[in-house]
Amino acid sequence: MDATRLGTQLDMDSTRLGSAKTAQLPDGTQSAPVQTQHTQQTTAASTHAAWQPQQPAQTQPLPAQPLPSQGTVPQQPFPRASQPQFQSQPQQPQPQTPAQPAPQVIDTGMMPAASPDVEHFRDMFNLLTENIAKAVVGKARPIRQVLTALMVGGHVLLEDNPGTGKTQLARALANSVATSFKRIQFTPDLLPSDVVGVTFYDQKTGDFTFREGPIFASIVLADEINRASPKTQSALLEVMEEQKVTVDGVTHDVPQPFIVIATQNPIEQLGTYKLPEAQMDRFLLKTSIGYPGHDVSVDILRQLDVTDRAATVDPVLTGDDVIALRRTAQTIHIDDAITEYIVRLVERTRHDDSIMVGSSMRGALALTRCARIWAAADGRGYVVPDDVKDLAVPVLAHRLSLTAEATFAGETPETVIARILEDVPAPVLGR
Secondary structure (H helix, E strand, C coil), rough: HHHHHHHHHHHHHHHHHHHHHEEECCCEEEEEEECCCCHHHHHHHHHHHHHHCCCCCCCCCCCCCCCCEEECCCCCCCCCCCCCCCCCCCCCCCCCCCCCCCCEEEEHHHHCCCCCCHHHHHHHHHHHHHCCCCCCCCHHHHHHHHHHHHHHHCCCEEECCCCCCHHHHHHHHHHHCCCCCCEEEEECCCCCCHHEEEEEEEECCEEEEEEECCCCCCCEEEHHHHHEEEEEEEEHHHHHHHCCCECCCHHHHHHCCCEEEEECCCCCCCCHHHHHHHHHHHCCCCEECCCHHHHHHHHHHHHCCCCCCCCHHHCEEEHHHHHHHHHHHHCECCCCHHHHHHHHHHHHHHCCCCCCECCHHHHHHHHHHHHHHHHHHHHCCCCCCCHHHHHHHHHHHHHHHCCCCHCCCCCHHHHHHCCCCCCCCCCECCC
């Protein structure tokens, strides 16, 4: 009896133990055995709740984020390992090309009409051109350029090959104006005193007397100027700029009108000295004559007996007439658009990659004064952009110093100025 009860009790205990189940957690571990059905349900519910994603406690409402549109991928806060990480590279500054201003319009209706004095200037200018053309045939443009320097009161550098008529042009100009003329043949042994003059002791009077040099003339021909030494060349710096000569502390004025016409051959190197930049800048313009055309050469050969063509030129003006024409040229109107155009051209020479040293302010003044003479020679009372374009190369080219790379590439100051004229917009005429 007691044994029967004991066996029944053991069977009941084993049944309970067999009915007990273990809960399988998501990570593969086993929980404590569940003794009853109620305990099993409670444990399963708590286990399921424990593995729900935890939501952060929101203490304050967050701003509403815009939902990504259909077909787009929301932006990841951090780049994935499989995606290349692109870092923003600092952008290299690109060279900025200065914007060119729009061409200004010059109202020609507001320009002053040509006065009788301007018309007289045109007639006298043409008369001088035709008179000099008797000696230098077929070269009207270089003749007009030299006359422009005469009317401005500047100096000219004639650079050309031998036998092109440089000396003939200078002598023909001197013979066309009834004024004093001196010729200086520059040589390596020429001294500064041979040019400007010297102070010597006069035994008859017992005083020091100043003897003027050949520079004291209205028109001075400095022939082969690059053959003299730099010391002698520098003797012309003061007289070319200030039109005065200082000897032994005493200043002497040169006669008016005053112009120096210098010549040099570019092909000769032996026994020559290159003109310094300071002296080149003092020349108002630099030009060349060039060889005559075929028909002109035939006409010259037909006049074989004329040995000195410049001697056949007679005076048509006096020195006082030239000074009066200079005063007339000062009345020519220059619009503000023209002056701004000239300044832009000069400033461009200072920032061009091919130019080492650009034009100085003396070059801008020279171009403005020459343009005024060019306009008066055409009978106009105002300057137009074409006047500036026609004179930019002879006035500015010799004032530039190109870089070694530009010189090696075959560029010349003339080609650089021509390129700048194409790049810088010029004012336009309108009404």
